[in-house]
Amino acid sequence: MSISATHAVRRAIPLRAPLALWVGAFVYAAFVLAGNHLLIDPDTMWQVTVGRWILDHGTVPTVDVYSFTMRGQPWISTQWLAQVAYAEAFARAGWAGPVVLASFCIAATFGLLARFLSQRLSESTTLVLVAAALALTVPHLLARPHVLALPVMMAWIGGLVGAADRRGAPSFRLLPLMTLWANLHGGFVLGLALILPIAVDATWNARASQRQALALRWAAFALAALAASCVTPYGWNSLLASQKILGLGEALPLIMEWRPADFSCVGSLEICLLLGFGLALYRGISLPPTRIVLLLGMLHMALSQTRSLESFALLVPLFLASPLAKQIGGPDGAKPAIAMPRMPVAALAAALLAGTIAWAPLARFEPHTRGSPVAAVAELKKLNLGRVFNDYDFGGYLIANGVAPFIDGRTELYGERFFVEHNAASGLMKPENLFRLLDRYDIEATLMRTQSAATTLLDHMDGWQKIYSDDIATIHLRKPGAVHGIEPAVNPQAR
Incomplete structure (x- = not known):
């Protein structure tokens, strides 16, 4: 025994x-x-x-x-x-x-x-x-x-x-x-x-x-x-x-x-x-x-x-x-x-599997979109535009939602010069870069962070109409004849 x-x-x-x-x-x-x-x-x-x-x-x-x-x-x-x-x-x-x-x-x-x-x-x-x-x-x-x-x-x-x-x-x-x-x-x-x-x-x-x-x-x-x-x-x-x-x-x-x-x-x-x-x-x-x-x-x-x-x-x-x-x-x-x-x-593996199956429905897993332009992209898609100048951080979200970005996280695709020019344009380190890129690529609208320098500048530019803004992103639409001083006000939407 x-x-x-x-x-x-x-x-x-x-x-x-x-x-x-x-x-x-x-x-x-x-x-x-x-x-x-x-x-x-x-x-x-x-x-x-x-x-x-x-x-x-x-x-x-x-x-x-x-x-x-x-x-x-x-x-x-x-x-x-x-x-x-x-x-x-x-x-x-x-x-x-x-x-x-x-x-x-x-x-x-x-x-x-x-x-x-x-x-x-x-x-x-x-x-x-x-x-x-x-x-x-x-x-x-x-x-x-x-x-x-x-x-x-x-x-x-x-x-x-x-x-x-x-x-x-x-x-x-x-x-x-x-x-x-x-x-x-x-x-x-x-x-x-x-x-x-x-x-x-x-x-x-x-x-x-x-x-x-x-x-x-x-x-x-x-x-x-x-x-x-x-x-x-x-x-x-x-x-x-x-x-x-x-x-x-x-x-x-x-x-x-x-x-x-x-x-x-x-x-x-x-x-x-x-x-x-x-x-x-x-x-x-x-x-x-x-x-x-x-x-x-x-x-x-x-x-x-x-x-x-x-x-x-x-x-x-x-x-x-x-x-x-x-x-x-x-x-x-x-x-x-x-x-x-x-x-x-x-037994340890079975316990982990059972716990996963029980927890997954309760957890409601979903991507963290608090910093993503969710509402702005929904508005942008209604316009059915094909040439949108976007913030670098928004590129991946645009791809996932079927909108062709100007730039995204695949930096090796765009190359050093393109990326640096875009960064200088969106941050207004070189304001002329912004105007050059907008004209070179015949941009129809911009989707930039609301707090960015480029957004602030476009707020005061004739020919660009702000059509949507919240605490994350702002959309400016190229519109000949638009005058920034008399454009309709846009109320930010708190999220």
Whole structure:
């Protein structure tokens, strides 16, 4: 009887959900419960629109079919697979579909992070690093294509770092991950770029007699990874598209997510950096030279571009795990430091599924449109106009509602000069730009933020009649003979 009991315990232990699964379950539940946070970016709507177009036409776009300024110009969507996934999820479950899909991928990302760390560090240290990563990435975790690529990034970089920790070369079985990443999001270029420094780390720490052979194996893997990244509908053009984005020059600092980190007020990045520096000074933690280079490189990216913050938060713990384990201790022994409840993995998954099904109808998931020109676009569509000069932030909402924009978030399509000219026109840094663009493109109406400088100027321009205004957007209609001083008043509609 005692022997049977012993065997029962041994069989039950593998069914106990490990820390990584509990982390994933917690993150999934948290994001599903706060699901509308994932939909606060109106760009999610046009991502679904593009995905629907791909499904309807059975092909991926190669030219612009949305704007009237760049219609027919070459344009590819390096995130086509993520757009299709969001569109299919939306078709099956409404906005609950993208929320659940994004939440699952976020949960998988942090579950993979916890799994990698817990194999090298104690559970308490793992949870601290996971919590820090979550705090840094929360503002960037939205139902957009990059979120679907995050678990692929974690598995890819985790595989590379794991090989470096073993002083070996990565398995070629990782290559399908690169192909998947290249079809989900243009960030796959980071995965290619990190092969070289991680390979240097692996060979640097290997025995002298093994370095040449190891370097050749890494080189072969790098070439295979480059080839795998080209297995997309666009071939090697996906690589060129990423290069085009990075070459936008003066346009990049004008886009919010490409701006450098702002330390004018205390934020999560500053807190994490100060605590990390303090811990390193207090404990005397040191890193190998190659890991220092990786850490500083990722830090530079995070400080120079806020969109790189999630890569910094998720990947730096992978680089630090093995060196930290040698100095502050490795995984816990037979008795975990943190007691986790025992639950079969299948039961945990079933509980999450049941909770999702019960919560989705009550949550009423829908995009956050408080900053979108909802009422203004409804009025604009009644006019049936084809050439509307719009605010940059309104472009995605126009695409999602079937109105051809002047400009939208696909900055790589419009190019540096076009974007900078539009920014100078809408902000009246160069007022002549506004008049030149209005005439060059034979603009019939404008849809700009009510508080913008361009809106204020048009309020006082003859030939432009204000026909709608609320606290978000204002429409001016080109109307020969209109005199601003005697035009009918428009009462703002509070929202």
